[in-house]
Amino acid sequence: MESCWRWFGPKDLVPLSHARQAGATGIVTALHEVSHSRVWTPAEIEARKALIEAAGLRWSVCESIPVPNAIKLGGAGAKAAIGVWKDSLANLARSGIRTICYNFMPVVDWTRTDLRFAMPTTALALRFDMVEFVAYDVFVLGRRGAEGNYAPELVRRAEERLKGFTPEAVQTLENNIIAGLPGGEDSYGREAIRSAIALFDGMAADDLQANLDAFLQEVVPVAAELGARLAIHPDDPPISLFGLPRVVSTAADLRRILGCVDDPANGLTLCVGSLGSRADNDVLAIAREFAARINFAHLRDVAIEADGSFVEASHLEGRSDMFAILRVLLAEEARRRGEGREDHLIPMRPDHGHLIGDDINKPTNPGYSLIGRLKGLGELHGIIHAIGKAGF
Incomplete structure (x- = not known):
């Protein structure tokens, strides 16, 4: 697998040199400072790419080109917003950034209620x-x-x-x-x-699904033509928030999305923690069913409670079997390699590491401190090495 690291641009509190020291070779980032309403220009993309390459890394995944609420709402504003999205996608692909993660959560993106929840180990974790x-x-x-x-x-x-x-x-x-x-x-x-x-008043899940379908029917052909791979991110958490529908939450949702435009360019980000936050999701079964369409992986895990609450667990200690999930992903890579695909490697990254050690008293982006993610990436590397030695 390709070991990657989420980086939020030049103002990120964790520099690219530390990502490289942690063992990453690829960077997952976006032009976070650019307004949703305009196209990412080739010059902007190339400048960010050059900055990453100067640090001895490569821009492996774009996470994310924002999908504004206008697209999720449908209606008069959707066509222009989709046009902007397609143009940014095309400019990324032409610059060699061909894995594009995005989400379709209305109004609020990933959501937590506590950013410094005290764990029994004294580490601090994210909690919903x-x-x-x-x-x-x-x-x-x-x-x-x-x-x-x-x-x-x-x-x-x-x-x-x-x-x-x-x-x-x-x-x-x-x-x-x-x-x-x-x-x-x-x-x-x-x-x-x-x-x-209030903009979404009266919108049902079927309506949001229809707007996602319309979006996919526009953007997937562009991605396919340019050799790009889209990777929709599951809802986080995968339940309704503020009474709004969420339609990327279950295996049935993923089945419908991938079948809407049945093309390899229409793929999935396997976020173990997001999908695992819902008790009726079997993440290992989801990985097996959709392996051929997994274009990116977020490898983190959660511990869940009966009322729907959850806390970010250590990367190997949550409710999902990370060892078995990695076996599925490595077997899928071998299958792609056997087909002669140049893009056989699945980019992955550790996610939402605990605040531990010196990072507890430093300013950090919640979930994106250095040491917790370094620990997670080291653990994941150990499993990948062990599976490789055992021959799956």
């Missing part, structure tokens, strides 16, 4: 607490009709939990949920997120 999310949605944001989206007992627990929060704790919770996490598409204040949610 369902009770606290409900407390925010129902009692802080006060979204119209929110209470009806949750079980009465969950609402009762949320109201009780919120009573113990100071105003400062409520503000931190709000910032964690809506102010934007690294690589996310948008950052909101309270009124702005109310307005954004």
